[in-house]
Amino acid sequence: MIVAFIQTKGGVGKTTLAINLAIERIKRAGRNVLLIDADEQGTASDFTTIRRDRLGATGYTLEPALGAAVRNQALSLAKHYDDILIDAGGRDNAALRATLTVADIAVVPFQPRSFDVWTLDKVGSLIAEAREANPKLRAYAVLNCADSQGQDNLAAADALAENQDIAYLDAPMVRRKAFPNCNAIGLGVLEAAQPDRKACNELIRLAEKLSGLKKK
Ligand SMILES: Nc1ncnc2c1ncn2[C@@H]1O[C@H](COP(=O)(O)OP(=O)(O)OP(=O)(O)O)[C@@H](O)[C@H]1O
Ligand SMILES: [Mg+2]
Incomplete structure:
Protein backbone atom coordinates (compact mmCIF):
# COMPACT_ATOMS: atom_id res chain seq x y z
CA MET A 1 0.00 0.00 0.00
CA ILE A 2 1.26 3.45 -0.87
CA VAL A 3 0.32 6.27 1.49
CA ALA A 4 1.31 9.80 0.49
CA PHE A 5 1.46 12.86 2.73
CA LEU A 17 3.42 12.54 10.28
CA ALA A 18 5.26 10.52 7.61
CA ILE A 19 8.30 9.80 9.80
CA ASN A 20 6.26 9.08 12.93
CA LEU A 21 3.95 6.73 11.05
CA ALA A 22 6.94 4.99 9.42
CA ILE A 23 8.38 4.41 12.89
CA GLU A 24 5.00 3.34 14.30
CA ARG A 25 4.67 0.74 11.51
CA ILE A 26 8.14 -0.75 12.09
CA LYS A 27 7.87 -0.72 15.89
CA ARG A 28 4.29 -1.75 16.54
CA ALA A 29 3.36 -3.69 13.42
CA GLY A 30 6.73 -5.19 12.42
CA ARG A 31 6.22 -3.97 8.87
CA ASN A 32 8.87 -3.59 6.22
CA VAL A 33 8.64 0.13 5.44
CA LEU A 34 9.97 2.29 2.62
CA LEU A 35 9.92 6.04 3.16
CA ILE A 36 10.28 8.00 -0.07
CA ASP A 37 11.48 11.57 0.38
CA ALA A 38 9.96 13.32 -2.63
CA ASP A 39 10.57 16.81 -1.24
CA GLU A 40 13.56 18.66 -2.63
CA GLN A 41 14.06 20.22 0.84
CA GLY A 42 15.07 16.72 1.96
CA THR A 43 13.75 17.03 5.51
CA ALA A 44 12.85 13.34 5.85
CA SER A 45 16.35 12.49 4.56
CA ASP A 46 17.98 14.85 7.06
CA PHE A 47 15.91 13.33 9.86
CA THR A 48 16.95 9.85 8.74
CA THR A 49 20.64 10.80 8.74
CA ILE A 50 20.34 12.05 12.33
CA ARG A 51 18.47 8.87 13.21
CA ARG A 52 21.13 6.64 11.64
CA ASP A 53 23.90 8.50 13.48
CA ARG A 54 22.03 8.08 16.74
CA LEU A 55 20.75 4.51 16.45
CA GLY A 56 23.04 2.90 13.90
CA ALA A 57 20.06 1.52 11.97
CA THR A 58 16.95 3.43 11.02
CA GLY A 59 14.54 0.48 10.90
CA TYR A 60 13.00 1.63 7.61
CA THR A 61 14.49 2.23 4.18
CA LEU A 62 14.80 5.81 2.96
CA GLU A 63 14.86 6.60 -0.76
CA PRO A 64 15.05 10.12 -2.07
CA ALA A 65 13.22 10.66 -5.38
CA LEU A 66 12.57 13.88 -7.21
CA GLY A 67 10.11 15.05 -9.82
CA ALA A 68 8.40 12.53 -12.06
CA ALA A 69 10.88 9.82 -10.91
CA VAL A 70 8.77 9.36 -7.77
CA ARG A 71 6.28 7.29 -9.76
CA ASN A 72 8.78 4.74 -11.12
CA GLN A 73 10.64 4.61 -7.84
CA ALA A 74 7.47 3.71 -5.94
CA LEU A 75 6.23 1.22 -8.53
CA SER A 76 9.54 -0.56 -8.94
CA LEU A 77 10.10 -0.93 -5.18
CA ALA A 78 6.50 -1.71 -4.17
CA LYS A 79 6.91 -5.49 -4.23
CA HIS A 80 9.75 -5.38 -1.69
CA TYR A 81 7.84 -3.53 1.06
CA ASP A 82 4.69 -3.91 3.15
CA ASP A 83 4.15 -0.17 3.31
CA ILE A 84 5.42 2.72 1.24
CA LEU A 85 5.08 6.21 2.69
CA ILE A 86 5.79 9.21 0.49
CA ASP A 87 6.59 12.65 1.88
CA ALA A 88 5.58 14.71 -1.13
CA GLY A 89 6.71 18.21 -0.20
CA GLY A 90 4.70 21.40 0.04
CA ARG A 91 4.18 22.57 -3.53
CA ASP A 92 2.11 21.69 -6.54
CA ASN A 93 4.94 20.34 -8.65
CA ALA A 94 5.97 17.30 -10.72
CA ALA A 95 6.82 15.26 -7.62
CA LEU A 96 3.42 15.87 -6.04
CA ARG A 97 1.59 15.04 -9.27
CA ALA A 98 3.69 11.90 -9.82
CA THR A 99 2.98 10.87 -6.22
CA LEU A 100 -0.76 11.17 -6.78
CA THR A 101 -0.58 8.87 -9.81
CA VAL A 102 0.67 5.97 -7.65
CA ALA A 103 -0.76 6.53 -4.16
CA ASP A 104 -3.56 4.40 -2.76
CA ILE A 105 -4.21 6.88 0.04
CA ALA A 106 -3.39 10.58 0.26
CA VAL A 107 -3.20 11.95 3.79
CA VAL A 108 -3.70 15.72 3.75
CA PRO A 109 -2.62 17.29 7.04
CA PHE A 110 -4.19 20.63 7.85
CA GLN A 111 -4.30 22.94 10.82
CA PRO A 112 -7.58 24.22 12.23
CA ARG A 113 -7.07 27.69 10.78
CA SER A 114 -8.88 29.35 7.91
CA PHE A 115 -5.86 29.63 5.58
CA ASP A 116 -5.32 25.89 5.86
CA VAL A 117 -8.98 25.08 5.37
CA TRP A 118 -9.08 27.23 2.22
CA THR A 119 -6.21 25.27 0.65
CA LEU A 120 -8.24 22.06 0.92
CA ASP A 121 -10.42 23.07 -2.05
CA LYS A 122 -7.30 23.42 -4.19
CA VAL A 123 -5.91 20.12 -2.96
CA GLY A 124 -9.30 18.56 -3.68
CA SER A 125 -9.06 19.71 -7.31
CA LEU A 126 -5.62 18.10 -7.59
CA ILE A 127 -7.01 14.88 -6.17
CA ALA A 128 -9.95 14.91 -8.58
CA GLU A 129 -7.59 15.44 -11.51
CA ALA A 130 -5.26 12.67 -10.32
CA ARG A 131 -8.19 10.25 -10.02
CA GLU A 132 -8.66 10.35 -13.77
CA ALA A 133 -5.34 8.50 -14.11
CA ASN A 134 -5.48 6.76 -10.71
CA PRO A 135 -9.10 5.88 -9.85
CA LYS A 136 -8.14 3.95 -6.69
CA LEU A 137 -6.81 7.10 -4.99
CA ARG A 138 -8.59 7.94 -1.72
CA ALA A 139 -7.89 11.18 0.14
CA TYR A 140 -8.32 11.98 3.83
CA ALA A 141 -7.71 15.24 5.64
CA VAL A 142 -6.16 14.90 9.10
CA LEU A 143 -6.07 17.73 11.62
CA ASN A 144 -2.54 18.39 12.80
CA CYS A 145 -1.35 20.94 15.36
CA ALA A 146 -4.94 20.87 16.53
CA ASP A 147 -5.95 22.65 19.71
CA SER A 148 -6.23 20.35 22.69
CA GLN A 149 -9.82 21.46 23.05
CA GLY A 150 -12.27 23.99 21.72
CA GLN A 151 -14.50 24.74 18.79
CA ASP A 152 -11.84 25.45 16.17
CA ASN A 153 -11.15 21.75 15.55
CA LEU A 154 -14.85 21.04 15.05
CA ALA A 155 -15.30 24.04 12.78
CA ALA A 156 -12.32 22.97 10.68
CA ALA A 157 -13.68 19.44 10.36
CA ASP A 158 -17.11 20.82 9.41
CA ALA A 159 -15.54 22.94 6.69
CA LEU A 160 -14.67 19.71 4.90
CA ALA A 161 -18.27 18.60 4.66
CA GLU A 162 -18.64 20.41 1.34
CA ASN A 163 -15.45 18.94 -0.12
CA GLN A 164 -16.36 16.23 -2.64
CA ASP A 165 -12.81 14.94 -3.07
CA ILE A 166 -11.35 14.71 0.43
CA ALA A 167 -12.99 13.00 3.39
CA TYR A 168 -12.31 13.96 7.00
CA LEU A 169 -10.46 11.33 9.03
CA ASP A 170 -11.33 11.65 12.69
CA ALA A 171 -7.87 11.20 14.21
CA PRO A 172 -6.70 14.69 15.18
CA MET A 173 -3.09 15.23 16.17
CA VAL A 174 -2.81 17.92 18.84
CA ARG A 175 0.03 20.47 18.88
CA ARG A 176 2.49 18.88 21.28
CA LYS A 177 6.13 19.67 22.02
CA ALA A 178 6.99 15.99 21.76
CA PHE A 179 6.88 16.24 17.95
CA PRO A 180 9.52 18.94 17.38
CA ASN A 181 11.58 17.60 20.30
CA CYS A 182 11.71 14.10 18.80
CA ASN A 183 12.12 15.34 15.21
CA ALA A 184 15.27 17.16 16.27
CA ILE A 185 16.96 14.02 17.65
CA GLY A 186 15.98 11.50 14.99
CA LEU A 187 13.36 9.67 17.03
CA GLY A 188 9.65 9.06 16.69
CA VAL A 189 7.42 10.15 19.58
CA LEU A 190 6.97 6.46 20.43
CA GLU A 191 10.70 6.16 21.05
CA ALA A 192 11.28 9.13 23.39
CA ALA A 193 13.02 8.35 26.69
CA GLN A 194 9.91 9.65 28.44
CA PRO A 195 7.19 9.31 25.83
CA ASP A 196 4.36 11.84 25.74
CA ARG A 197 1.48 9.40 26.21
CA LYS A 198 -1.09 11.67 24.58
CA ALA A 199 1.08 12.21 21.50
CA CYS A 200 1.69 8.44 21.28
CA ASN A 201 -1.98 7.60 21.63
CA GLU A 202 -2.98 10.10 18.95
CA LEU A 203 -0.36 8.71 16.61
CA ILE A 204 -1.47 5.12 17.24
CA ARG A 205 -5.09 6.09 16.66
CA LEU A 206 -4.15 7.68 13.32
CA ALA A 207 -2.06 4.65 12.32
CA GLU A 208 -4.90 2.29 13.16
CA LYS A 209 -7.46 4.36 11.29
CA LEU A 210 -5.19 4.36 8.25
CA SER A 211 -4.55 0.64 8.35
CA GLY A 212 -8.32 0.07 8.70
CA LEU A 213 -8.86 2.13 5.54
CA LYS A 214 -6.30 0.13 3.62
CA LYS A 215 -8.19 -3.09 4.17
CA LYS A 216 -11.41 -1.76 2.66
N1 LIG B 1 1.44 17.86 16.10
C1 LIG B 1 2.46 18.73 16.17
N2 LIG B 1 2.70 19.38 17.33
C2 LIG B 1 3.70 20.28 17.43
N3 LIG B 1 4.53 20.61 16.42
C3 LIG B 1 4.34 19.97 15.24
C4 LIG B 1 3.32 19.00 15.05
N4 LIG B 1 3.39 18.57 13.78
C5 LIG B 1 4.42 19.22 13.20
N5 LIG B 1 4.99 20.07 14.09
C6 LIG B 1 6.12 20.98 13.85
O1 LIG B 1 5.71 21.88 12.83
C7 LIG B 1 6.78 22.18 11.97
C8 LIG B 1 6.39 21.82 10.55
O2 LIG B 1 6.21 20.42 10.47
P1 LIG B 1 6.73 19.60 9.21
O3 LIG B 1 8.11 19.99 8.84
O4 LIG B 1 6.45 18.18 9.49
O5 LIG B 1 5.71 20.15 8.12
P2 LIG B 1 5.75 19.93 6.53
O6 LIG B 1 4.34 20.00 6.07
O7 LIG B 1 6.51 18.70 6.22
O8 LIG B 1 6.56 21.21 6.06
P3 LIG B 1 7.19 21.48 4.60
O9 LIG B 1 6.03 21.91 3.74
O10 LIG B 1 8.18 22.57 4.85
O11 LIG B 1 7.79 20.19 4.12
C9 LIG B 1 7.97 21.39 12.47
O12 LIG B 1 8.75 22.23 13.28
C10 LIG B 1 7.34 20.27 13.31
O13 LIG B 1 8.20 19.84 14.35
MG1 LIG C 1 8.19 18.46 5.00
Whole structure:
Protein backbone atom coordinates (compact mmCIF):
# COMPACT_ATOMS: atom_id res chain seq x y z
CA MET A 1 0.00 0.00 0.00
CA ILE A 2 1.26 3.45 -0.87
CA VAL A 3 0.32 6.27 1.49
CA ALA A 4 1.31 9.80 0.49
CA PHE A 5 1.46 12.86 2.73
CA ILE A 6 0.49 15.81 0.61
CA GLN A 7 -0.46 19.46 0.88
CA THR A 8 0.24 22.42 -1.35
CA LYS A 9 0.74 24.41 1.84
CA GLY A 10 4.04 24.17 3.66
CA GLY A 11 4.65 23.50 7.33
CA VAL A 12 1.43 21.57 8.04
CA GLY A 13 3.15 18.41 9.35
CA LYS A 14 3.60 16.18 6.27
CA THR A 15 7.13 15.15 7.22
CA THR A 16 6.36 14.85 10.93
CA LEU A 17 3.42 12.54 10.28
CA ALA A 18 5.26 10.52 7.61
CA ILE A 19 8.30 9.80 9.80
CA ASN A 20 6.26 9.08 12.93
CA LEU A 21 3.95 6.73 11.05
CA ALA A 22 6.94 4.99 9.42
CA ILE A 23 8.38 4.41 12.89
CA GLU A 24 5.00 3.34 14.30
CA ARG A 25 4.67 0.74 11.51
CA ILE A 26 8.14 -0.75 12.09
CA LYS A 27 7.87 -0.72 15.89
CA ARG A 28 4.29 -1.75 16.54
CA ALA A 29 3.36 -3.69 13.42
CA GLY A 30 6.73 -5.19 12.42
CA ARG A 31 6.22 -3.97 8.87
CA ASN A 32 8.87 -3.59 6.22
CA VAL A 33 8.64 0.13 5.44
CA LEU A 34 9.97 2.29 2.62
CA LEU A 35 9.92 6.04 3.16
CA ILE A 36 10.28 8.00 -0.07
CA ASP A 37 11.48 11.57 0.38
CA ALA A 38 9.96 13.32 -2.63
CA ASP A 39 10.57 16.81 -1.24
CA GLU A 40 13.56 18.66 -2.63
CA GLN A 41 14.06 20.22 0.84
CA GLY A 42 15.07 16.72 1.96
CA THR A 43 13.75 17.03 5.51
CA ALA A 44 12.85 13.34 5.85
CA SER A 45 16.35 12.49 4.56
CA ASP A 46 17.98 14.85 7.06
CA PHE A 47 15.91 13.33 9.86
CA THR A 48 16.95 9.85 8.74
CA THR A 49 20.64 10.80 8.74
CA ILE A 50 20.34 12.05 12.33
CA ARG A 51 18.47 8.87 13.21
CA ARG A 52 21.13 6.64 11.64
CA ASP A 53 23.90 8.50 13.48
CA ARG A 54 22.03 8.08 16.74
CA LEU A 55 20.75 4.51 16.45
CA GLY A 56 23.04 2.90 13.90
CA ALA A 57 20.06 1.52 11.97
CA THR A 58 16.95 3.43 11.02
CA GLY A 59 14.54 0.48 10.90
CA TYR A 60 13.00 1.63 7.61
CA THR A 61 14.49 2.23 4.18
CA LEU A 62 14.80 5.81 2.96
CA GLU A 63 14.86 6.60 -0.76
CA PRO A 64 15.05 10.12 -2.07
CA ALA A 65 13.22 10.66 -5.38
CA LEU A 66 12.57 13.88 -7.21
CA GLY A 67 10.11 15.05 -9.82
CA ALA A 68 8.40 12.53 -12.06
CA ALA A 69 10.88 9.82 -10.91
CA VAL A 70 8.77 9.36 -7.77
CA ARG A 71 6.28 7.29 -9.76
CA ASN A 72 8.78 4.74 -11.12
CA GLN A 73 10.64 4.61 -7.84
CA ALA A 74 7.47 3.71 -5.94
CA LEU A 75 6.23 1.22 -8.53
CA SER A 76 9.54 -0.56 -8.94
CA LEU A 77 10.10 -0.93 -5.18
CA ALA A 78 6.50 -1.71 -4.17
CA LYS A 79 6.91 -5.49 -4.23
CA HIS A 80 9.75 -5.38 -1.69
CA TYR A 81 7.84 -3.53 1.06
CA ASP A 82 4.69 -3.91 3.15
CA ASP A 83 4.15 -0.17 3.31
CA ILE A 84 5.42 2.72 1.24
CA LEU A 85 5.08 6.21 2.69
CA ILE A 86 5.79 9.21 0.49
CA ASP A 87 6.59 12.65 1.88
CA ALA A 88 5.58 14.71 -1.13
CA GLY A 89 6.71 18.21 -0.20
CA GLY A 90 4.70 21.40 0.04
CA ARG A 91 4.18 22.57 -3.53
CA ASP A 92 2.11 21.69 -6.54
CA ASN A 93 4.94 20.34 -8.65
CA ALA A 94 5.97 17.30 -10.72
CA ALA A 95 6.82 15.26 -7.62
CA LEU A 96 3.42 15.87 -6.04
CA ARG A 97 1.59 15.04 -9.27
CA ALA A 98 3.69 11.90 -9.82
CA THR A 99 2.98 10.87 -6.22
CA LEU A 100 -0.76 11.17 -6.78
CA THR A 101 -0.58 8.87 -9.81
CA VAL A 102 0.67 5.97 -7.65
CA ALA A 103 -0.76 6.53 -4.16
CA ASP A 104 -3.56 4.40 -2.76
CA ILE A 105 -4.21 6.88 0.04
CA ALA A 106 -3.39 10.58 0.26
CA VAL A 107 -3.20 11.95 3.79
CA VAL A 108 -3.70 15.72 3.75
CA PRO A 109 -2.62 17.29 7.04
CA PHE A 110 -4.19 20.63 7.85
CA GLN A 111 -4.30 22.94 10.82
CA PRO A 112 -7.58 24.22 12.23
CA ARG A 113 -7.07 27.69 10.78
CA SER A 114 -8.88 29.35 7.91
CA PHE A 115 -5.86 29.63 5.58
CA ASP A 116 -5.32 25.89 5.86
CA VAL A 117 -8.98 25.08 5.37
CA TRP A 118 -9.08 27.23 2.22
CA THR A 119 -6.21 25.27 0.65
CA LEU A 120 -8.24 22.06 0.92
CA ASP A 121 -10.42 23.07 -2.05
CA LYS A 122 -7.30 23.42 -4.19
CA VAL A 123 -5.91 20.12 -2.96
CA GLY A 124 -9.30 18.56 -3.68
CA SER A 125 -9.06 19.71 -7.31
CA LEU A 126 -5.62 18.10 -7.59
CA ILE A 127 -7.01 14.88 -6.17
CA ALA A 128 -9.95 14.91 -8.58
CA GLU A 129 -7.59 15.44 -11.51
CA ALA A 130 -5.26 12.67 -10.32
CA ARG A 131 -8.19 10.25 -10.02
CA GLU A 132 -8.66 10.35 -13.77
CA ALA A 133 -5.34 8.50 -14.11
CA ASN A 134 -5.48 6.76 -10.71
CA PRO A 135 -9.10 5.88 -9.85
CA LYS A 136 -8.14 3.95 -6.69
CA LEU A 137 -6.81 7.10 -4.99
CA ARG A 138 -8.59 7.94 -1.72
CA ALA A 139 -7.89 11.18 0.14
CA TYR A 140 -8.32 11.98 3.83
CA ALA A 141 -7.71 15.24 5.64
CA VAL A 142 -6.16 14.90 9.10
CA LEU A 143 -6.07 17.73 11.62
CA ASN A 144 -2.54 18.39 12.80
CA CYS A 145 -1.35 20.94 15.36
CA ALA A 146 -4.94 20.87 16.53
CA ASP A 147 -5.95 22.65 19.71
CA SER A 148 -6.23 20.35 22.69
CA GLN A 149 -9.82 21.46 23.05
CA GLY A 150 -12.27 23.99 21.72
CA GLN A 151 -14.50 24.74 18.79
CA ASP A 152 -11.84 25.45 16.17
CA ASN A 153 -11.15 21.75 15.55
CA LEU A 154 -14.85 21.04 15.05
CA ALA A 155 -15.30 24.04 12.78
CA ALA A 156 -12.32 22.97 10.68
CA ALA A 157 -13.68 19.44 10.36
CA ASP A 158 -17.11 20.82 9.41
CA ALA A 159 -15.54 22.94 6.69
CA LEU A 160 -14.67 19.71 4.90
CA ALA A 161 -18.27 18.60 4.66
CA GLU A 162 -18.64 20.41 1.34
CA ASN A 163 -15.45 18.94 -0.12
CA GLN A 164 -16.36 16.23 -2.64
CA ASP A 165 -12.81 14.94 -3.07
CA ILE A 166 -11.35 14.71 0.43
CA ALA A 167 -12.99 13.00 3.39
CA TYR A 168 -12.31 13.96 7.00
CA LEU A 169 -10.46 11.33 9.03
CA ASP A 170 -11.33 11.65 12.69
CA ALA A 171 -7.87 11.20 14.21
CA PRO A 172 -6.70 14.69 15.18
CA MET A 173 -3.09 15.23 16.17
CA VAL A 174 -2.81 17.92 18.84
CA ARG A 175 0.03 20.47 18.88
CA ARG A 176 2.49 18.88 21.28
CA LYS A 177 6.13 19.67 22.02
CA ALA A 178 6.99 15.99 21.76
CA PHE A 179 6.88 16.24 17.95
CA PRO A 180 9.52 18.94 17.38
CA ASN A 181 11.58 17.60 20.30
CA CYS A 182 11.71 14.10 18.80
CA ASN A 183 12.12 15.34 15.21
CA ALA A 184 15.27 17.16 16.27
CA ILE A 185 16.96 14.02 17.65
CA GLY A 186 15.98 11.50 14.99
CA LEU A 187 13.36 9.67 17.03
CA GLY A 188 9.65 9.06 16.69
CA VAL A 189 7.42 10.15 19.58
CA LEU A 190 6.97 6.46 20.43
CA GLU A 191 10.70 6.16 21.05
CA ALA A 192 11.28 9.13 23.39
CA ALA A 193 13.02 8.35 26.69
CA GLN A 194 9.91 9.65 28.44
CA PRO A 195 7.19 9.31 25.83
CA ASP A 196 4.36 11.84 25.74
CA ARG A 197 1.48 9.40 26.21
CA LYS A 198 -1.09 11.67 24.58
CA ALA A 199 1.08 12.21 21.50
CA CYS A 200 1.69 8.44 21.28
CA ASN A 201 -1.98 7.60 21.63
CA GLU A 202 -2.98 10.10 18.95
CA LEU A 203 -0.36 8.71 16.61
CA ILE A 204 -1.47 5.12 17.24
CA ARG A 205 -5.09 6.09 16.66
CA LEU A 206 -4.15 7.68 13.32
CA ALA A 207 -2.06 4.65 12.32
CA GLU A 208 -4.90 2.29 13.16
CA LYS A 209 -7.46 4.36 11.29
CA LEU A 210 -5.19 4.36 8.25
CA SER A 211 -4.55 0.64 8.35
CA GLY A 212 -8.32 0.07 8.70
CA LEU A 213 -8.86 2.13 5.54
CA LYS A 214 -6.30 0.13 3.62
CA LYS A 215 -8.19 -3.09 4.17
CA LYS A 216 -11.41 -1.76 2.66
N1 LIG B 1 1.44 17.86 16.10
C1 LIG B 1 2.46 18.73 16.17
N2 LIG B 1 2.70 19.38 17.33
C2 LIG B 1 3.70 20.28 17.43
N3 LIG B 1 4.53 20.61 16.42
C3 LIG B 1 4.34 19.97 15.24
C4 LIG B 1 3.32 19.00 15.05
N4 LIG B 1 3.39 18.57 13.78
C5 LIG B 1 4.42 19.22 13.20
N5 LIG B 1 4.99 20.07 14.09
C6 LIG B 1 6.12 20.98 13.85
O1 LIG B 1 5.71 21.88 12.83
C7 LIG B 1 6.78 22.18 11.97
C8 LIG B 1 6.39 21.82 10.55
O2 LIG B 1 6.21 20.42 10.47
P1 LIG B 1 6.73 19.60 9.21
O3 LIG B 1 8.11 19.99 8.84
O4 LIG B 1 6.45 18.18 9.49
O5 LIG B 1 5.71 20.15 8.12
P2 LIG B 1 5.75 19.93 6.53
O6 LIG B 1 4.34 20.00 6.07
O7 LIG B 1 6.51 18.70 6.22
O8 LIG B 1 6.56 21.21 6.06
P3 LIG B 1 7.19 21.48 4.60
O9 LIG B 1 6.03 21.91 3.74
O10 LIG B 1 8.18 22.57 4.85
O11 LIG B 1 7.79 20.19 4.12
C9 LIG B 1 7.97 21.39 12.47
O12 LIG B 1 8.75 22.23 13.28
C10 LIG B 1 7.34 20.27 13.31
O13 LIG B 1 8.20 19.84 14.35
MG1 LIG C 1 8.19 18.46 5.00
